[in-house]
Amino acid sequence: MDATSPVGALLLCRTVPDAVRPVAQLLREPLLLAPAGPGWSVLVPEGEPWQGGRRARAGEGERAEPVDRVLGGWATALAVGSTWPVLALWWDGDRAGYTLASGFRRPVGYVWLADGTPAGEDEAMRTFAERLGLDPVLDVQSLEALTRPDPDADARARLRGLLAVLTRTGLALPAGLDANAERIEWPGWRDAVRVDLGAVESSRFGPWVRGPRARAIAGAQLAAGLPLALWGAARRSGGWVFAGVLLMAQGALGLAYDRVREGRPGGE
Incomplete structure (x- = not known):
């Protein structure tokens, strides 16, 4: 976490980079x-994607989308249909906080004002600990301390305290990303379809990629994706719109994949 950057974000995935790569693309x-x-991977946005593409529109009278909303949408999109949770950490000049997304469950988050004043619900920390499999006593006590007033801790210090708790699970953020980082690039729709299907087969739904269960899952993704995309569009939230579109795309691909596999001899 770059303490000198006025606006920034990290996406922490509770899995290895090989599992993150196809979904992140x-x-x-x-x-x-x-x-x-x-058991941890980190995704770092290059540049300022929550401002760069939206700054021009903001100059035309449309308000720029805040970093927490964009990162929350990205975390949700990554976590949907996966076996691993995604934690988005973000900070700007006024606030800092996190959003934890895990499958189809409602994301949970917490916010601190710039001076470190807690501005979230205590229950969020307990849910956070439960979904990440943290110690229900020692780790929860450390997390709850972050929700109490502390005049010596600003918002960035609160995030560092959160990361300190996660180091007990093996999290170790690299000191620098230039040498060890891999640049994630869009492979094009053809390869994206292939890796998306591969990601589905390697997920918890792997045994259900064909047949009635696969069709039920795909139908549920379509049913959930449309209202989510419409809700995001109404709020002008690109992150949530993308999450909804991704759900619908996965559902459509699931139905198409099931039909193609059934149409081939022996299901091959």
């Missing part, structure tokens, strides 16, 4: 991917 955003300790 579908975001179609410039990202750097690197290992971050045993």
Whole structure:
């Protein structure tokens, strides 16, 4: 975490980089991917994607989309249909906080004002600990301390305290990303479809990629994606629109894949 940057973000994935890569490519955003300790990976946005593409529109009278909303949408898009949670850490000149996304469950988050004043719900920390499999006593006590007033801790210090708790699970953020990071690039739709299907087969739904269960899952993704995309469009939130579109795309691909596999001899 660059303490000197006025605006920034990290995406921490509770899995290895090889599992993150194919899903991260579908975001179609410039990202750097690197290992971050045993069972952890980190994605770092290149540039300022929550401002760069939106700054011009903001200059035309449309308000720029805040970093927390964009990163929350990205985390949700990465976590949907995966076996691993995604933690988005973000900070700007006024606030700092996190959003934790895990599958289809409602994301949980917490916010601190710039001076470190807690501005979230205490229950969020307990949910955070539960979804990441943290110690229900020691780790929860450390997390709850971050929700109490502390005149000596600003928002960045609160995030560092959060990361300190996660180091007990093996998280180890690299000191620098230039040497060890891999640039995530959009491979094009043909390869994206292939890696997306591969990601589905390697997920918890792997045994269900064909047949009635596969069709039920695909139908649920379509049903959930449309209202999510419409809700994001109504709020002019590109991140949530993308999450909805990704859900619909995965559902459509699932139905198409099931039909193609059934149409081939022996299901091959």
